[in-house]
Amino acid sequence: MSKLALVTGGSGGLGAAICRKLAESGYRVILTYNSNQKAAEDVLSSLPRNEHLAFKLNVADSSAIEQLKHQVSEISDKLDLLVNCAGMTKFVAHSDLQSLDDQLFDQIFQVNVRAPFAMVRAFEPWLKQANGCVVNITSIAAQTAMGSNIAYCASKSAAENMTRSLARALSPEVRVLAVAPGLVDTEFVKGLDDAWRNQQEQSTPLKRLANDEEVAQAVYAAADLLTFSTGNTIAVDGGRPLGL
Template sequence: MQKTALVTGGSGGLGTAICHKLADSGYQVILTYNSNQSSADQVVSALSGEGHVAFQLNVAHSQAIEELAKQVAEISPQLDLLVNCAGMTKFVAHSDLQGLSDELFDQIFQVNVRAPFAMVRECESLLREAKGCVVNITSIAAQTAMGSNIAYCASKSAAENMTRSLARALSPDIRVLAVAPGLVDTEFVKGLDDSWRNQQEQSTPLKRLANDDEVANAVFAAAELLTFSTGTTLAVDGGRPLGN
C-alpha cells in the first residue's frame, strides 16, 4: 500500500523540497497552502508519481484543520507521515520590545505552536492506523534564542518541548520528532545583504548555509531511517551553535 504524507506549508521553499523528496520516495503527498493556489498547483504538478493534491488551509483556524483531517481521511484510511512545516514570523529587533505587539506575539504562537498541536490532535486516529510519524519543523533559534524576533525564538523552543511531550503521550503507536534547520540558503536568503549572509556562513563550522534538500533529507530520515528515534530534535545547522 502506498504511503501517504501530509505536509503543511508545502508550497513554501522548505515545504516544496520536502514534498519532492517524499514524492520521489514513493509517497502520495497531500500539501497545504495558505493563500497562493497557483504556487501550490505548480508544486503538485511537478511532483513525481500520481495522486498528489493541495488543499487551502489557514493553520491558525482549528476548525479548518478539523475539516482538513476529514478530507485526508477520504483520500487515505491512514496517514504515514505528518510534517508540520507551516510557520510564520516577522523581523522585530530583540531590543525593540514595543515593536513586538501582543497581536503579533499571539499570532506567532497560534501558527508555530498551537497549529502543529491541532494538526496532530485531528490526525491522531489516521496516524495511529499507520503507526505513523510526525515531524515538526522547528529552528536553531530554539537553542540559540537568536532569530527574527523574541516570540519566534520562544515559539520554536515551545514546539520542541511539545515534540517531546507528544512523543511520550502518543507512544508506542506514533513517533514524533523535530527537525531544526539553521539558516537555509533559500531564494529569500540569497536576496539579503551579502555581508550579513557571509558573516553567517563564516560563523558556522562547516562554512556554508544549509540547502533545502538537506532539510528534506532530514525529514525523510526521521520518517524512514531513524525508526527507533522519537521525542528528539535533528539539527540541520552545520554546527552553528559551536561557532562564534
C-alpha cells in the first residue's frame, strides 16, 4: 500500500512541485487548495497514477480543518507525511510600519503559524499511527529578517521555533522538520526587476536562485531519508545568509 501524504497549498508552484516529487516517489497524495480548483485539478492530472485527491481548504479556518479531517478519515486512519506548505504574505517595506496594519499582521500569523499548528493538532493521531513526519515550509527570512514584510519574517521565525517544540512534543512517534527555502525562481520572481533579481543571484554563493524541484527534493529527503533527524531546519538557499 502506498504511503499517504497530505500537502496544504498543493496547487501553487512550490506545493505542486512537492506533490509531484512525492507522487513520483510512491506516495499517494492528498493536496489542498484555497480557491483555485482548476490549478488543483491540473496538479492532479500531472501526477503519476490515478489515486490522488484534492480538497478545498482555508487553512486559517479551524472548522474547515475539522471537515478535512473527516474527509481524510474516510480514506485512511494513518498519515505518513504532513507538509504544511500553505502560506501568505504581502509586500510592505520594512520602514513603512503604518502600512503593516493589525489585520494584515494577524492574517499572516493565522496562515503561517496558527494553521500549521492546527493541522498537526488535527492529524496527530493519524501521524502517530503511522510513525509519520511533519515538514513545515518556512523561509530563510526566519534567519535573515529580510523578506516581504516584518510580520512575514516574524511568522517564519515563529514557525521554526514551533517546529522544534512540536518535535519534542510528538517524539518519539512523529518527526517534525522545517524546510527553509531562499528566493525561489518562480514565475512571480521571474517577473520582477531584472537588476534586483541579478543582485540576489550575485549575493548568493552559488550564483543562482533555487528552483521548485530543489525544495521538493529537500521535503522528500526530510520525510524518507533523514530518518534520524527531528526538530531541525533544512536550508535550501544556496548559502544566501553568508551574504557574499
